Amino acid sequence: MDLLNFLLEDFFVTGQPLIYGAMVSIVLVSFAIVFVLTYFKKWGWLWREWLTTVDHKKIGIMYIIAALAMLFRGGVDALMMRVQLTLPGMEFLDSQHYNEIFTTHGTIMIIFMAMPFLIGLMNYIVPLQIGARDVAFPFLNALSFWSFAFGALLFNISFVIGGSPDAGWTSYTPMAGANLNPGPAQNYYLMGLQVSGIGTLATGINFIVTILKMRAPGMHMMRMPIFTWSTLITSIIIVFAFPILTVALALMTIDRIFGSHFFTLTGEGMPMMWANLFWLWGHPEVYIVILPAFGIFSEIISTFARKQLFGYKAMVYSMVVIAALSFVVWVHHFFTMGAGGAVNSFFSITTMLIAVPTGVKIFNWLGTMYKGRIRFDTPMLWSLAFIPCFVIGGVTGVMLAMAAADYQYHNTYFLVAHFHYVLIAGTVFGCFAGLTYWYPKMFGHKLNEKIGKISFWFFVIGFNICFFPMYFLGLAGMPRRTYTIEPEWMPLNVTASIGAVLMAIGFVIFVYNIYYSFRYSKRETTGDAWDGRALEWATTTPVPFYNFATLPHIDGSEAFWRLKERGGSTYETDKLKPIHMPSDSGVPFIMMALMFVASFALVWEWITLAIVGLIGVIVCMVIRSFDYDDGFYVSVDEIKRTEEKAREGEQ
Amino acid sequence: MSAHTDTNTGPLEYRSKEGRMNILGFWIFLGAEVVLFSTLFATYAVLFGRTADAPAPSELFEMPMVLIMTFLLLTSSFTCGIAIHHMRRGSLKGLVVWLIVTLALGLGFLGFEIYEFVHYAHEGASLPSSAFWSAFFVLTGTHGLHVLLGISWAVLILIQLRQRGLTPVTSRKVFVVGLYWHFLDVIWIFIFTSVYLIGMVV
Numbered sequence: 001m002d003l004l005n006f007l008l009e010d011f012f013v014t015g016q017p018l019i020y021g022a023m024v025s026i027v028l029v030s031f032a033i034v035f036v037l038t039y040f041k042k043w044g045w046l047w048r049e050w051l052t053t054v055d056h057k058k059i060g061i062m063y064i065i066a067a068l069a070m071l072f073r074g075g076v077d078a079l080m081m082r083v084q085l086t087l088p089g090m091e092f093l094d095s096q097h098y099n100e101i102f103t104t105h106g107t108i109m110i111i112f113m114a115m116p117f118l119i120g121l122m123n124y125i126v127p128l129q130i131g132a133r134d135v136a137f138p139f140l141n142a143l144s145f146w147s148f149a150f151g152a153l154l155f156n157i158s159f160v161i162g163g164s165p166d167a168g169w170t171s172y173t174p175m176a177g178a179n180l181n182p183g184p185a186q187n188y189y190l191m192g193l194q195v196s197g198i199g200t201l202a203t204g205i206n207f208i209v210t211i212l213k214m215r216a217p218g219m220h221m222m223r224m225p226i227f228t229w230s231t232l233i234t235s236i237i238i239v240f241a242f243p244i245l246t247v248a249l250a251l252m253t254i255d256r257i258f259g260s261h262f263f264t265l266t267g268e269g270m271p272m273m274w275a276n277l278f279w280l281w282g283h284p285e286v287y288i289v290i291l292p293a294f295g296i297f298s299e300i301i302s303t304f305a306r307k308q309l310f311g312y313k314a315m316v317y318s319m320v321v322i323a324a325l326s327f328v329v330w331v332h333h334f335f336t337m338g339a340g341g342a343v344n345s346f347f348s349i350t351t352m353l354i355a356v357p358t359g360v361k362i363f364n365w366l367g368t369m370y371k372g373r374i375r376f377d378t379p380m381l382w383s384l385a386f387i388p389c390f391v392i393g394g395v396t397g398v399m400l401a402m403a404a405a406d407y408q409y410h411n412t413y414f415l416v417a418h419f420h421y422v423l424i425a426g427t428v429f430g431c432f433a434g435l436t437y438w439y440p441k442m443f444g445h446k447l448n449e450k451i452g453k454i455s456f457w458f459f460v461i462g463f464n465i466c467f468f469p470m471y472f473l474g475l476a477g478m479p480r481r482t483y484t485i486e487p488e489w490m491p492l493n494v495t496a497s498i499g500a501v502l503m504a505i506g507f508v509i510f511v512y513n514i515y516y517s518f519r520y521s522k523r524e525t526t527g528d529a530w531d532g533r534a535l536e537w538a539t540t541t542p543v544p545f546y547n548f549a550t551l552p553h554i555d556g557s558e559a560f561w562r563l564k565e566r567g568g569s570t571y572e573t574d575k576l577k578p579i580h581m582p583s584d585s586g587v588p589f590i591m592m593a594l595m596f597v598a599s600f601a602l603v604w605e606w607i608t609l610a611i612v613g614l615i616g617v618i619v620c621m622v623i624r625s626f627d628y629d630d631g632f633y634v635s636v637d638e639i640k641r642t643e644e645k646a647r648e649g650e651q
Numbered sequence: 652m653s654a655h656t657d658t659n660t661g662p663l664e665y666r667s668k669e670g671r672m673n674i675l676g677f678w679i680f681l682g683a684e685v686v687l688f689s690t691l692f693a694t695y696a697v698l699f700g701r702t703a704d705a706p707a708p709s710e711l712f713e714m715p716m717v718l719i720m721t722f723l724l725l726t727s728s729f730t731c732g733i734a735i736h737h738m739r740r741g742s743l744k745g746l747v748v749w750l751i752v753t754l755a756l757g758l759g760f761l762g763f764e765i766y767e768f769v770h771y772a773h774e775g776a777s778l779p780s781s782a783f784w785s786a787f788f789v790l791t792g793t794h795g796l797h798v799l800l801g802i803s804w805a806v807l808i809l810i811q812l813r814q815r816g817l818t819p820v821t822s823r824k825v826f827v828v829g830l831y832w833h834f835l836d837v838i839w840i841f842i843f844t845s846v847y848l849i850g851m852v853v
Contacts, residue, residue: 136672201683209676213668239679243687251694251789260778260785261703262694268701269782277690625807628820 054138063120077105098483106169128536131216144199146592151196158188173263204238218554230295241284279330293430304380305372318357344403351401378452382433393421414474440529445521455509462502540646591620705780708850727756
């Protein structure tokens with residue numbers, strides 16, 4: 001009886017029709033998946049081909065699929081908020097539910113959508129761009145993915161089991177502390193981010209070593225494709241920023257579960273220290289999700305303008321400067337906390353400085369297009385839309401950077417409009433552009449151009465209709481995170497909601513395009529779908545699991561362009577040698593599943609179960625330590641067979 | 652091709668491409684660890700003096716015990732260096748003996764640390780006592796946890812050394828755990844000065 005009471009009152013979220021609906025659909029979808037896998041006898045396939053894989057290409061695809069699912073979840077959250085804010089006095093969501101939804105929307109979009117989407121693209125593309133057979137640590141790469149997947153799962157089940165966190169994605173203390181926010185909800189935030197954060201850190205280390213140590217012969221640092229450069233710099237930011245998040249989350253967890261006083265009002269704790277630690281990670285995080293997008297746009301603009309990237313070196317150095325500055329601007333997120341004139345001025349200036357290297361990049365993109373013979377394929381359209389939209393976001397960012405003026409904009413819809421203009425126009429457009437651009441490399445066919453363009457126009461027009469009015473709402477005094485609006489804000493809010501619907505339609509069309517193109521698109525016969533310039537296009541499509549049969553010597557930038565000019569290939573039969581590849585392993589999946597158990601237990605403060613789960617994780621580590629499996633060799637015969645088959649269509 | 656240059660000269664752990672990449676990756680991981688501890692040190696500095704009703708650190712910190720802990724850990728770093736030296740000379744026995752000495756010293760350190768924590772708790776200073784003590788226990792506790800992890804990890808490697816002897820893989824593992832051990836020593840030096848020495852005089 002006690003158990004039943006616990007289940008009905010605390011464990012499951014009850015009393016919300018929307019959530020009952022979600023529960024039913026979760027159960028139905030889970031059953032459907034189990035049924036399909038069983039009916040078609042696909043369990044073994046799932047385990048062998050995907051759950052145990054260490055292939056960077058498959059891991060990349062899994063990241064992207066998960067990110068699209070998270071984009072859907074975050075998007076549904078967004079639409080629900082727009083419904084609630086369309087008219088004054090709406091009673092679609094109550095204030096508590098609204099708080100939960102803006103919290104999960106923000107957290108999911110940043111941590112479980114933007115980052116994994118970009119990391120997925122990095123995973124697939126970077127080893128191909130530098131001529132590597134895999135990343136430096138393939139096992140660790142699988143571990144990263146599963147830590148993200150289980151972290152995301154943990155965060156996402158909160159809304160049906162135990163309740164969603166409701167203190168905002170920034171989770172400021174003392175509001176997120178145990179006194180004002182008891183129960184498992186906030187713990188979900190802490191543990192979900194902690195588990196996925198471990199994986200992100202590992203990814204950062206992995207890509208630094210991969211890029212530094214595994215480049216094809218002759219590919220100097222300054223000959224690397226620009227997307228690879230952006231990945232390297234992003235990885236460095238990850239390595240220096242994520243440990244701060246790890247500590248901040250751990251301290252709040254210890255506060256909440258073990259009664260310490262880091263961020264509490266009692267025991268002389270300092271609630272404001274959370275804001276500092278959070279943004280010390282949080283601001284670099286913003287650049288973690290924007291720099292790879294910059295890299296993607298650079299690749300695409302150069303390819304579709306049919307010109308070498310203008311100002312390659314300036315592009316690299318500007319990213320380095322942005323990365324360095326990203327660590328010294330964090331106070332601009334809380335100018336109004338009252339750190340004093342000198343401190344605010346310092347952070348005001350450092351923040352405005354970021355506009356300089358970013359401006360350099362904008363002009364370089366324009367310079368790349370200048371006198372180019374531009375093709376307007378879908379990836380290029382996303383990149384072209386990015387430039388003006390991102391500039392609007394950037395300029396309003398400089399407005400926010402002025403500390404004195406920020407007292408006016410702070411926590412209003414002006415800020416909401418600003419960061420959606422940079423994050424959607426930058427990161428989301430970048431993800432769509434990158435996915436469309438590299439899609440033929442990943443799946444052997446392009447996304448349909450016509451449907452892709454319809455989706456693009458819906459999304460981009462919808463985006464501007466949705467977020468541009470928010471600048472004016474902010475200036476009119478509409479506060480961020482309000483769950484109900486005043487009558488005078490109605491017209492612009494109705495406009496914004498119409499824009500949100502258009503964006504949703506754009507997203508649905510994008511996903512439909514994946515299905516449509518899978519059925520009807522022309523299959524790629526060469527590996528070079530867009531007349532590309534970097535080395536990833538030198539491989540066949542589909543890419544063999546070992547990527548490159550032989551590696552060409554790189555004698556300048558734009559490796560593949562040069563290769564095409566002199567008629568080289570990545571398959572020179574006289575140079576073939578057996579290729580060493582890593583073995584698949586089920587340990588990453590199992591280890592992170594156990595980590596999921598442990599963190600789920602910690603969310604509910606079931607310490608014994610948490611310890612049992614952690615012991616399981618440690619056992620997995622010990623098993624790994626004693627694992628001396630050295631991988632295997634692909635024989636020359638097998639390489640020949642694979643390559644001949646893949647290259648049939650080419651000649 | 653530079654990608655697969657396995658050499659037959661130089662230290663064993665650096666001979667394979669894989670070994671070199673692992674060691675570089677571990678150095679970068681140590682960079683992340685530096686950030687992690689920096690954050691904890693900064694937190695400690697911010698919360699310094701915020702003892703609420705609990706005893707002040709100057710009332711509890713005792714020089715002799717902290718000095719013994721310091722000597723134990725610093726000596727263990729030295730013996731760890733000797734162990735690596737024996738590994739470089741190809742002496743498995745020397746390596747194993749000195750590694751065990753290192754771990755014994757590490758265990759001694761941990762013993763004192765646990766004793767210290769229990770002692771403070773009896774005097775009314777534990778994790779929930781105040782912001783200062785929260786920061787103290789989490790900073791020193793994280794270091795202690797790292798030492799424990801290092802010891803357990805090294806024990807696993809000792810078993811593997813017994814099973815397989817000195818190979819490029821086992822020697823790489825020893826080298827990496829050695830790096831980790833020295834790193835913990837560096838962190839302790841900062842704890843010794845910025846926590847204990849300052850805590851005793853302020």
